[in-house]
Amino acid sequence: MKFVDEFRDGRLARGLAATIAAEADSARRYSFMEFCGGHTHAISRYGVTDLLPANVRMVHGPGCPVCVLPIGRVDMAIELALRHGVILCTYGDCLRVPASDGLSLMKAKARGGDVRMVYSSADALKIAQDNPGRQVVFFAIGFETTTPPTAVVIKQAAALGLDNFSVLCCHVLTPSAISNILESPEVRELGTVPLDGFIGPAHVSTVIGYAPYEFFAEEFRKPVVIAGFEPLDVMQAILMLVRQVNEGRAEVENEFSRAVSRDGNLKAQNLVSELFELRREFEWRGLGLVPYSALKIRHEYSRFDAELRFPLGYRSVADNKACECGAILRGVKRPQDCKLFGTVCTPENPIGSCMVSSEGACAAHYTYGRYKDAA
Amino acid sequence: MSKVRENYVRPLDLKHGRVDMTHGSGGRAMAQLIEELFGRHFDNEFLRQGNDGASLPMPAGGRLVMSCDGHVVSPLFFPGGDIGCLSVHGTINDVAVMGARPLYLAASFILEEGFPLADLAKIVESMAKAAKEAGVPVVTGDTKVVEAGKADGVFITTTGVGVVPEGVALSGDRARAGDVILLSGSIGDHGMAIMAQRESLGFSAPIVSDTAALHGLIAAMLATGADIRCLRDPTRGGLATTLNEIARQSGVGMMLDESSIPVNAEVAAACEFLGLDPLYVANEGKLVAIVAAADADKVLAAMRAHSLGGRAAQIGTVLADDHHFVQMTTGFGGRRIVDWLTGEQLPRIC
Numbered sequence: 001m002k003f004v005d006e007f008r009d010g011r012l013a014r015g016l017a018a019t020i021a022a023e024a025d026s027a028r029r030y031s032f033m034e035f036c037g038g039h040t041h042a043i044s045r046y047g048v049t050d051l052l053p054a055n056v057r058m059v060h061g062p063g064c065p066v067c068v069l070p071i072g073r074v075d076m077a078i079e080l081a082l083r084h085g086v087i088l089c090t091y092g093d094c095l096r097v098p099a100s101d102g103l104s105l106m107k108a109k110a111r112g113g114d115v116r117m118v119y120s121s122a123d124a125l126k127i128a129q130d131n132p133g134r135q136v137v138f139f140a141i142g143f144e145t146t147t148p149p150t151a152v153v154i155k156q157a158a159a160l161g162l163d164n165f166s167v168l169c170c171h172v173l174t175p176s177a178i179s180n181i182l183e184s185p186e187v188r189e190l191g192t193v194p195l196d197g198f199i200g201p202a203h204v205s206t207v208i209g210y211a212p213y214e215f216f217a218e219e220f221r222k223p224v225v226i227a228g229f230e231p232l233d234v235m236q237a238i239l240m241l242v243r244q245v246n247e248g249r250a251e252v253e254n255e256f257s258r259a260v261s262r263d264g265n266l267k268a269q270n271l272v273s274e275l276f277e278l279r280r281e282f283e284w285r286g287l288g289l290v291p292y293s294a295l296k297i298r299h300e301y302s303r304f305d306a307e308l309r310f311p312l313g314y315r316s317v318a319d320n321k322a323c324e325c326g327a328i329l330r331g332v333k334r335p336q337d338c339k340l341f342g343t344v345c346t347p348e349n350p351i352g353s354c355m356v357s358s359e360g361a362c363a364a365h366y367t368y369g370r371y372k373d374a375a
Numbered sequence: 376m377s378k379v380r381e382n383y384v385r386p387l388d389l390k391h392g393r394v395d396m397t398h399g400s401g402g403r404a405m406a407q408l409i410e411e412l413f414g415r416h417f418d419n420e421f422l423r424q425g426n427d428g429a430s431l432p433m434p435a436g437g438r439l440v441m442s443c444d445g446h447v448v449s450p451l452f453f454p455g456g457d458i459g460c461l462s463v464h465g466t467i468n469d470v471a472v473m474g475a476r477p478l479y480l481a482a483s484f485i486l487e488e489g490f491p492l493a494d495l496a497k498i499v500e501s502m503a504k505a506a507k508e509a510g511v512p513v514v515t516g517d518t519k520v521v522e523a524g525k526a527d528g529v530f531i532t533t534t535g536v537g538v539v540p541e542g543v544a545l546s547g548d549r550a551r552a553g554d555v556i557l558l559s560g561s562i563g564d565h566g567m568a569i570m571a572q573r574e575s576l577g578f579s580a581p582i583v584s585d586t587a588a589l590h591g592l593i594a595a596m597l598a599t600g601a602d603i604r605c606l607r608d609p610t611r612g613g614l615a616t617t618l619n620e621i622a623r624q625s626g627v628g629m630m631l632d633e634s635s636i637p638v639n640a641e642v643a644a645a646c647e648f649l650g651l652d653p654l655y656v657a658n659e660g661k662l663v664a665i666v667a668a669a670d671a672d673k674v675l676a677a678m679r680a681h682s683l684g685g686r687a688a689q690i691g692t693v694l695a696d697d698h699h700f701v702q703m704t705t706g707f708g709g710r711r712i713v714d715w716l717t718g719e720q721l722p723r724i725c
Contacts, residue, residue: 001643010634010708017708047709119649231707347717368711374698 007230008046016235017051024242030056032241033331034199035178037064037359038229044368046231056238059193060361062177062286062329063201065142066093067353067360070283071317073170074099076307077139080168081105081113084310087131089124090139091146092117093357098350100317105139121146121153128157128165137306138167145203147171147295148268151275154297154304166306169297172282174204175212176293180284182220186332193331197241199234200226202256209264213252221250228256275301283316285353286329325352328361335362336373342366387411392492399486399520412496413516416503421479421514429514431479434538442469443534449723451498451528453572455565455584456659458531459502464588464659465610466535467509471590472606472662474545474597475537480506482516482533487526498529509588511535543597549604550625552695555671557664559592559678560585560686561637562614566656567645580645587660592683599677601670607663612716615654617663618701619715625665628696631703631713637686655716665693 024030034040040060043049049058062068074097081088088105095106095117109115114134118124121138128136140150150167157165178198186193200213205226213224223244227237237255244251254260275298282294297305306312319325323345324338335341335354345351347363354362387407397404414422421429446462456464463480470477482502486495506513513533568584589608596603605625609617614636622629638646638653646653660683666674671689678684691703701713 001640001647004647008707010706013708045705045711046707047705047711048707050709051707231709347714363717367714367717371698371700371702371710371712374700 004230007228007232009232012232013051013235016232016239020056020235020239020242021053023239023246024053024056025246026055028055029194030196030242030245031059031194032056032197032199032238033059033061033181033195034234035061035063035174036199036201036204036229037067037357038202039199039227039234040064040361040364041359042229042231042234044364047368048231048234049369051235052238056242059195059331060328060364061198061331062181062284063143063174063204064354064357064359064361065146065172066097066357067325067329068172068177068284068286069094069097069141069170069353070285071099071319072283072315073168074105075317076312076314077105077137077168078103078108078113079312080137080306080310081108081115082111084135085114086135086137086310087114087116087127088137088139089116089118089127091119091141094139094141096350097353097356121149125153125156125162125165128162129160132164135164135166138165139170140167141170143172143174143201143204144207144272147272147276148207148265151271154275154301155271157304158301163303166304166309167297168306169276169295171276171295172284173293173295174201174208175215176290177284177287178213178216180287180290180293181330182216182222184330186330195222195331196245197223197225199237199241200224200252202227202229202233202259205256205260205264207265207268209262210252210254210260211262211264217250217252223250224252226252226254226256226260228259274298285319286326320351323352325354325362328354335365338362342370387492389492389496394486394488394490394492394495394520396488396520396522399518405518409518412499413518416499417506417513417516419512419514421512429479429481431514434478437538437540440470440473440475440537440539441534442466442473443532444469445530445532447527447530447723448569449527450569450572451494453584454568454582456586457498457501458529459498459500460505461586461659462531462533463502463505463509463511464586466533467511467588467590468608468659468662470535470537471588471593472545472608473537473539474543474593474606475539476594477509477511477535477537477590479514479536480511480533482513482531484516484518485526485530486518486520487528488520488523490528495529498531502531505588509590545603545605547605547607547621547624550621550627550665550693551604552627552693553668554604554665554693555668555689556618556629556631556691556693557666557671557675557678558614558636558688558690559589559662559664559684561639561642562609562658562661563638563642563646563653563656565659566613567642570649571645580641582639582641582645585658585660587683589660589662589683592678592681593662595677595681596664596674599670599673601674602667603670603674604665604667609658609661609663611657613653613655613657614663615652615701615713616716618713621663621665622699622701625693626699628694628699629691629701630694631691631701633703634706635688635690637688654713668692
């Protein structure tokens with residue numbers, strides 16, 4: 001497949017692997033966090049870690065949109081489907097996220113809720129146009145990548161004068177999550193999570209550009225390399241990080257130059273700021289309440305805000321006590337450190353959110369990498 | 376004098392007519408539907424007996440194999456086939472991968488009130504054509520009609536009976552460490568052909584379903600006299616799920632080589648676009664064979680000589696592994712597990 005196979009070339013990968021092995025200082029360890037679930041997935045699916053020397057370790061970060069979605073928000077979506085009788089539209093990964101009372105959107109559907117999987121926000125708008133007699137709510141989740149498409153449909157709904165369409169907005173912001181991890185005691189004071197650098201987001205950065213990460217490089221003295229989601233991108237980024245560490249640099253470098261610029265997509269950014277404003281705080285699964293880390297719909301478009309249209313209250317719900325998703329999302333623990341991993345918590349019966357999406361650290365390790373635990 | 380012809384019955388309106396509740400009531404309308412549509416197209420000596428069941432000659436020797444398969448595919452018509460031929464191929468394949476020569480089919484139709492008779496006729500014609508080509512007659516059947524909204528057009532369940540000759544014993548628990556894994560051709564074609572038809576996706580791709588009856592290919596493989604341990608058709612859940620089933624049943628592990636697994640470029644691109652993995656996408660005309668290593672070349676040659684096995688390949692080997700992991704060397708040079716399918720990758724595929 002053109003423009004894809006080139007980035008999965010095994011011969012180039014072996015060459016890069018040899019260079020990384022040659023340049024990595026055998027006297028030290030390197031721990032790099034890949035922030036995005038997309039990178040986690042690529043690393044697991046293509047077996048990238050098998051090509052890395054033993055002293056280069058990848059730590060999975062919190063950048064899986066489904067994984068950081070708190071139970072309380074899923075409960076709201078379920079309430080919309082079951083109690084308010086709306087057509088609830090959402091991306092496929094959200095359907096299996098475990099919520100309160102043993103429910104998930106998939107299970108709510110089996111109980112008669114009209115829950116529909118969509119591939120894009122535009123599909124949800126179309127469903128609203130096709131069902132004028134029904135209230136249609138788009139359960140909007142994700143980082144900066146999925147926010148502009150949500151903004152577009154709200155604008156379109158306003159232009160069309162659709163009064164049966166609204167959005168349950170759960171969009172979150174990447175830089176806030178990275179700050180939260182870097183500020184956490186495990187990283188900053190205790191040093192229990194050694195982090196020598198970050199592989200920065202791919203698709204998110206196409207929208208926000210790489211300028212927002214310059215603060216982290218400077219303030220926390222951590223190198224950041226923006227990388228694409230193909231396995232060769234990841235390998236190349238790891239080599240760039242190893243070089244920065246070796247040379248004592250902490251800069252933002254852009255491996256994903258074929259898609260990311262310093263300023264990003266200004267049109268998308270303007271659209272997002274026209275439609276959304278910052279929430280004072282937002283609960284993240286695993287990270288807890290993070291100030292100014294999520295978006296809500298601006299007052300001018302509030303008639304499309306499902307939280308205002310329907311009587312919905314947010315209730316924070318704690319994770320299962322034994323679930324380590326929180327620690328795993330912060331890089332403090334690995335999936336195999338959790339007692340529930342692979343026993344009561346599996347992709348078929350996820351207890352924690354990291355086991356739901358294929359981008360989640362637990363699901364990726366379970367699905368692709370658990371032969372390593374058996375060895 | 377009346378001008379109406381004696382014994383005249385107005386024929387079914389196969390152009391504009393629709394299924395209504397009387398077509399399942401047991402009365403004249405049902406008899407007419409059976410006679411003018413099912414009887415006419417499926418016609419064979421057993422169906423012509425006209426009784427509640429078909430009375431069939433006892434096959435001499437061997438063991439009987441029986442299998443049934445419900446078909447609820449959406450959409451009903453897709454590039455490369457429709458629910459009719461699919462319901463014939465699916466059951467013939469389930470019987471054939473047991474090592475059996477398929478002999479007879481039974482078909483049960485659940486029709487939804489309001490379903491166009493023209494579509495039903497197309498489906499029945501396609502089914503009859505597939506059965507004829509395969510040489511496996513539909514010898515008995517049943518028709519039910521449910522109210523509008525209680526089904527989705529038409530559901531077809533087929534049951535097949537076949538006979539396994541003496542000396543052939545294929546089973547999912549017979550894979551042994553050292554055996555090789557053969558695949559008859561490209562994967563993911565059926566699933567992605569269906570996916571590309573789903574209107575909600577708004578994309579189109581020139582992908583054609585691989586739906587086909589595999590008993591001819593299987594007969595050619597068995598005729599080599601090779602030690603074939605097990606055959607399976609990787610339908611729902613795809614190749615990955617089928618291999619995991621065999622690994623668990625036999626208590627073994629497997630190691631696949633990603634670069635040896637054929638995937639058509641259009642299928643690979645569509646999967647990439649939708650975030651799907653072709654290893655988990657359904658096939659309706661492919662088979663996996665676990666074969667003793669010494670016989671691999673012989674079987675592979677027989678497969679490649681058949682029109683349905685032109686791109687057959689050895690894709691991996693069976694290993695001793697207490698964890699029963701199916702693993703794969705990726706084209707990238709790493710290693711990963713090829714796990715069971717989780718959840719549903721794509722609903723109503725067959």
